[in-house]
Amino acid sequence: MAAVDKEGFLVDLHDWNEGVASELAAAEGITLSEEHWQVIQLLRQFYQEFQLSPAMRPLVKYVGLHLGADKGKSMYLLKLFPGSPAKLASKIAGLPKPDNCL
């Protein structure tokens, strides 16, 4: 298991791979489905593009742009990543903890 901080975020972002993602998800009680992976890949793309972990608002917008309007909704992301989707999905995608997370 890769090293994580006390909130469960990866200490070294280079440790991330799909196996690590599954373990991070399992630690949160989530079994990753195809829908989860779509969002996780998109978050990694967001980080490449902007060097930021997104807050909820830009995440919803970004998902809408890339996966279609039906998925670009807070409800959709809340179902996949309950509680705080931007924070939880960033954690599983191996991104740093978002600075300003809703």
Added chain:
Amino acid sequence: MNKKLLIICRKPPYGNSLAREAIDIALAAGAFEQDVSLLFCGDGLWQLMAEQDSQELALKNHGKALAALPLYGIDDIYVQADALAERQLSQNELLLPVKALSPAEITALIDSADTVLNF
């Protein structure tokens, strides 16, 4: 109605942390759906240059963070027209669509804001 927040950016993107602090505030305010606009003056215009490479400085790429502004609901981005001309820059060299303002328009913009933050 939301209060209007204007953030004025006057410093170049690297060499001090003010540029980064300004964008962090803008993104945080945008995430909370506030009414935010940005005005780039003087050497602050260098922040908007497309294709920045900050790797050798071991700093985050400032341009990439600015490119996220529209996703945070921030589309009102202004530049000082005189500063653009002084630096022989044209708007198509910038990484975001901007509106160039005359001194009189800048005065009006500052007057219309409820809060002005200077970086």
